[in-house]
Structure formats: C-alpha cells, structure tokens
Amino acid sequence: MKRITTHWALAGLAILMATSTVSCGGDAGLEISDAWGRPSPSVATTGAFFVTITNNGAEDDALIGATSPACGAAELHESSMDDQGAMTMQPVAGGRIAVPAGETAVLEQGGLHVMCINKLEEFTEGARLDLTLQFEKAGDITLQVEIREP
C-alpha cells in the first residue's frame, strides 16, 4: 500500500514537472518557464511578453527572435533608465539575448521583454497566446503565454 502511494506521488510529481515547464528535447536543454504578459486595453497597440529561459545544456545559446500569431510583429526589446532618469526602450543590442550554458536569462518588467507590436488578439486576463521563441542553436520553441497580473 505504502509503495503504491509512493508511486502515485512520483507520477504526480513527474506530471507537475512536465506541465510547469516547457522542456525542449534534444541537446539544447533549454527550459522555459513563467511565460506571461500583462493584460492591456484593446486600444493599446502594443504588449509585452516576459519569460525565464534556463540553459541546462552544455552549449551556449541565444534568443534571436520571436513570432506570435497574436502580434503583427514581435521584437526583442529592453527598457532601461538612462543617466538623466528617463526611461528608454530599444531593440536589444546585436538583436540577441545570450543564454550561456548553465545560466538563466530573465525577461522581466522594466528590463528585457518580447515586445508585441500591432496586437492582433485581446490581452485579456486568463487568455493564453502562442509565442514562438527563435534560438540560435535550439531553433524554434513554441509555448503559451498566460495573460495575467504579475
């Protein structure tokens, strides 16, 4: 009886782990988690996606682009504060976000993000939008972004 319970617990854990992250097969070993975007009004032309990318593999990789059926265009951008205290937003330098082996790249509010330009779908709370991340080595990884409050 005890052994069966343990098996069920292990199976449950495995299912949890499988559903909480999108693991990319193959050599890349990229683990993508916490993919989300903020709800935004219909009149807002743009939105932002945030995601955490962990490289569990032995090879360096980099995020080099993104596409989404929810966006007319998706670009890798970075918000930052300049030395005058002004917020500025620019496409990321070199068009790539490095994800070295064994490291984690965090796209978060006030920093790196996938900018969704000319929204084609509503960013309403609870919506799940498809997003394809393009990696230098691992290729395309498609996942769902949850629209929610942070």
Place this chain on the structure above:
Amino acid sequence: MTDTQETVRSSSVGRLLPIVLAITVVLALFAWLVLPRLRPHQFNGTVLQSAMPAPDFTLTSADGPVSLSDYRGKLVVLYFGYTFCPDVCPTTLSDVNKALAQLGNKAEDVQMIMVSVDPARDDPAKLAEYVQFFNPTFIGVTGTDDEVRSAATPFGIWYEAHAEEGASGYLVDHVATLNVIDREGHLKLVIGPGTGADAIAADLEYMLR
C-alpha cells in the same frame, strides 16, 4: 498538608493567568497600532519643498479641457507616458491602481492624470480608453506638441521620440516618474519607476492624513 499547598498555588496561578494574558495582549496591540504612528513616515519617493504652486496647464481629455488647478484640494498623481509603451507605462498605471485600492475611500481624494508624450498617436478618446482600463477614475490628456511640452518641462519631464528600424516606427524616451501634487497645488513628491504599489500607497496615505 502538601495537597492543600498545591491547590492554593495552582488556584492563584489560575487567577493570575488571565490577567497576564490580558496585559500581554494590550502591550502587543499598543506595539502594533500605536508605535508605527509615533515613528516619522519614511517617504519612498523624493520629497520636494516647492515654494510656489506647480505651474498650471490646460490640456484636452475625451470629456473636454482639464487643468491641473481643477483638482486643488485633492492629491494629483501626474504621469507622462504613452499608449504605445508596452512595459513601463502599463506597469506604472497598474501599480497606481493597486495603491489606490489599498487606500479605500481615501482614494476619492486622489486624481491620477496621464499626459501623453506621443500626441501624434494618442488622441483623447484613445487615451481615455487606455487609462480607464487600469482604473475608471484615471484621466488621460493630450494636446499639441507645444502644449504638451509646455506642461511637461516645468515638472522636469524630458521626452524625445527616437526613430526605430523595426515595426514600432518610433518610440518615445521619457522621464517616467510619478509626480504627486499636494492639496494646495505644490509639487511635493517624485516617485521613481518601479517603486511598487505598496510603497506608492504608503506615501499617498501619509500625504492624505
């Protein structure tokens, strides 16, 4: 003999216990409720001592002209942003909304106004829909380039559009502070981006006391 002594002792402890408990509860309540009020408030934003009232401006909302001076008697939270901004502006507006929710009824004495630094893309109707998504009491205003520039500069708000190779066309760099004008119309507090709802609420609550 020993039994009697035990009974006496335990009954006196039994009588004292509720009193000790009551004193403990009173002391804990005092420490929790009163002590924080005796300590001066530590502002999360930067406090300014403005000798003169903040310069007035009149800009256009979807419901007609809006002047800063219309809201004398309330706190005005003045923000310069634009609807095309996907990250910092929605985060800030959402944080102000959450801060107001923490203030309860006192939020009625606070008016959030967002001035668009992108008048070419933000007309009054679009701005109204944008800001009201975050909170139905928020007001969005815009004007001609000159009107917006004249309103922004006295608050130290610098902004500039920069061309963009990608699909955005252009983006606007802007000072993304929340500028809090007190009930007498003086610019009192400047809160930097990323300060967070709890910290904003604490400062507003103190200014409303």
